[in-house]
Amino acid sequence: MFQSFEVTARPEQGPPRLALLRAEMEKAGLDGFLVPRADAHQGEYVAAHDERLAWLTGFTGSAGFCAVLGDVAGVFVDGRYRTQVKAQVAEDFTPVPWPEVSLTRWLKEKLPGGGRVGFDPWLHAAGQIKAAQEELQGSGIELVRHDNLVDRIWEDQPEPPMNPVRAHPLEFAGESAESKIGRLAEELRKAGNTAAVITLPDSIMWLLNIRGSDIPRNPVAHGFAILHAEGRVDLFMASKKLEGLGDHLGPEVAQLEPEAFLPALETLDGPVQVDMATVPQIVADILGDRLAEGGDPCALPKARKNKAEIEGSAEAHLRDAAAMVELLSWLDAQPAGSLTETQVVTKLEECRRQDNALQDISFETIAGTGPNGAIMHYRVTEETDARLEDGHLLVLDSGGQYLDGTTDVTRTIAIGAVGDEEKACFTRVLKGMIAMSMLRWPAGLAGRDIECVARVPLWLAGQDFNHGVGHGVGAYLSVHEGPQRLSRVSHVPFEPGMILSNEPGYYREGAFGIRIENLLVVQEAPALPGGDEERAMLCWRTLTYVPIDRRLIVTEMLTREERDWLNAYHRDVAERVGPRVGTDARLWLDAATAPV
Known part of the structure; x- marks a missing residue:
């Protein structure tokens, strides 16, 4: 298995570390200190040296921050991590729903008499500080530039990375x-x-x-x-x-x-x-x-991938799909209750390593079964490693880094006999994923304009999910890449060559999770009879070719157009990936891609 370099902390380690930080705040004459999950380069991902938030609080999500005051420490997390944070932090830390509750609003409530709140100017973007200072005007709260107080108390902090380029x-x-x-x-x-x-x-x-x-x-x-x-x-x-x-x-x-x-x-x-x-x-x-x-x-x-990057990514996705099919074929042959999440993760990485072009996995594999699947960015540990029991849904979200492309694919898999409610929810998620895949839209629109397409089937049932529909993806670069997103807050217009994920989901805390994800690339849409000749339209080209679990689909809930799309997709999967897998996997693939 590839080595993980993440810094983690047990919940019981948080309180003594918090006490040390507060002692440093008192020495510095500060009423508060901000601890973001960020480094000096302001990317989404950080090295072990910069995992200050995880070291202090135990929270390991990829976004969030902690605001430490004398009597309260708020851990600000968005909708993706609200289940996860409760399991990872001690009671001394208070989860705060962000961005619904902003930092400035929270500071005004907790420091009504004003105060000095320190921050490391290397770790906060200029736009963040500018906006916060404007919102704090007249409150008596001052944001104070300071050296990093966490670095003062983190005795075994890893050294900054010095790996060759x-x-x-x-x-x-x-x-x-x-x-x-x-x-x-x-x-x-x-x-x-x-x-x-x-x-x-x-x-x-x-x-x-x-x-x-x-x-x-x-x-x-x-x-x-x-x-x-x-x-x-x-x-x-x-x-x-x-x-x-x-x-x-x-x-x-x-x-x-x-x-x-x-x-x-x-x-x-x-x-x-x-x-x-x-x-x-x-x-x-x-x-x-x-x-x-x-x-x-x-x-x-x-973000606008050129021809070499697009075709390289398409080829990488086919090789990656072969690894996924080998894994799914193997998984289907194992009796319910015989495997744990860790065993699935290990086997999938073994399948990917069969391709000599693989440089690394593109993120820590998410394999959440049963209730763990409801934790959107779940990472299995020794303490949480659960067995895949009869009736479970397994959310398997993974990807690979190849010289010619970066992959990211999620499939939700039935373990044994799954209930009708889970199947109905899965089918709604699938309908949203298909609707986005089939979409044509006028050039000039952004993620905020079209992302609701993938949510409508869930909305009609009174359901939704607390993450964006999709993110940008790099070309042998970061698996999360901006500025384009399929998100309610993204105003960046889509352009040909942009690669994005299409990953609607549904999560029921304590019960199950569902997510289906393909990567797509924006391209110019061909003209249609009767269409406006002067109106430029865009559409998607699918890059991911991995079977969708037919056992979870309530066929009667699909329209004819949705069934046609799914059957055509599965024909493409069989034709493109079948020649790349072994005999047993090919037999399994033929059955998995049969028409619905």
């Missing part, structure tokens, strides 16, 4: 780094900006056609970059990571140590473009009035 082949990247630098620099000139600061690891990796391993499951390396409008890049990354890459990086890229980053910011002439949603506050402090608010210059170009 490697070149990403042009055959998979589809465009040279020189070309990317040139066209992005031209955009800076058009906007009247002299430079742009880039802190997101996947943006730097994409721009320079390099990959790393500083973050578990994500092929990225930590560093900072400044893109100059004249067409050159300053790369601030530990030299030991970059050994042997001089020829690949070329004369357009200056290699500098990370310690040179802040001094370099001091020397820049403005205006300097920064993404306020991702650039650390300390960068904004240094740039001052030279700062020009704008997006990460790599974000949209990276």
Whole structure:
């Protein structure tokens, strides 16, 4: 099994660590301190060195933060983690539903007389701090820049990662780094900006056609970059990571140590473009009035996959599907009650490792059976490892990192004889997934405009789910990639080449969970008879080809169009994946893809 590098803490470890942090707050003259799940690069994923939130509270979700005051410590989590957080934190920590309850509102309630709340300016985006300061005006609450108090008390804190960086082949990247630098620099000139600061690891990796391993499951390396409008890049990354890459990086890229980053910011002439949603506050402090608010210059170009990236991803998905079919075939042959979640995870990783192109899994595999399936981002541990019992639903969410693409697929699997209620809920989720897959929409729409399509069958039954319908996915990069999302809060218009997940679900706490996920790529929709010739339309191309469990489908709940889509999908699965699997798996696949 691939090694996990996550920092975890048992609930009983939280209270003494919280007491140590409060003692440091008192020494510093602070009434509070903020502990985010973030690092200086402001990406979604962090290295073990930066797992301060997990170390302090025990909560291991991929989003959230803790606000520690003298008499209360709030752990702010969104809808994905409200079941998980209750199991992971001690009573000394209070879960707070976020973003329904904002940090500023909570601080005003807990500090009615005002106070000084410290934060590490490396770990909070400038936009977050700007908005919070505006909302706290007149409250008497001051946000105070401070060194990190958690680092003072974390005695065995892991060292920052220093793993080697490697070149990403042009055959998979589809465009040279020189070309990317040139066209992005031209955009800076058009906007009247002299430079742009880039802190997101996947943006730097994409721009320079390099990959790393500083973050578990994500092929990225930590560093900072400044893109100059004249067409050159300053790369601030530990030299030991970059050994042997001089020829690949070329004369357009200056290699500098990370310690040179802040001094370099001091020397820049403005205006300097920064993404306020991702650039650390300390960068904004240094740039001052030279700062020009704008997006990460790599974000949209990276999201619009080129032909090589799309075709590479399609091929990676077929190889990955073969591993999934081998796993599902094996799983179906095991009697109910004979396996645990850990055994499923181990077997799936063994199946994926049969492909020599596999570099890593793309995230920690989620295998939640029965009540564990209702924890949306469940991670099995020795304490929670449950047996797959008769009547359970197993939510299996996993993926692989391949040189030619990143995969992410979820299937919900029947274990033994499953109840009618579970089947009805599953079929509603399937109907939403099919509706999104079949959708055509006018160009210019964003996730917030169309994501409800996948929810309607659940809504009609008085049901819903507390996560977005889908997220962007990288090309041998992060399995979660912005800025595009199938989400109520996403306003980024979809464009051809963007890869997203389509993953509606349903979760009943203490009972079961359901999720079905395929990856899709946006493409131009062909014209239809009677359609408006002048109206550009978009549609999806499916990348994922893994059978959907027919045993869980209430066929009578499907329309003719939905049955036709499902049967056509399963025909494609059999044709594309069948030749890639063994004899036993092929026999199982033929039965699993029979028409409904």
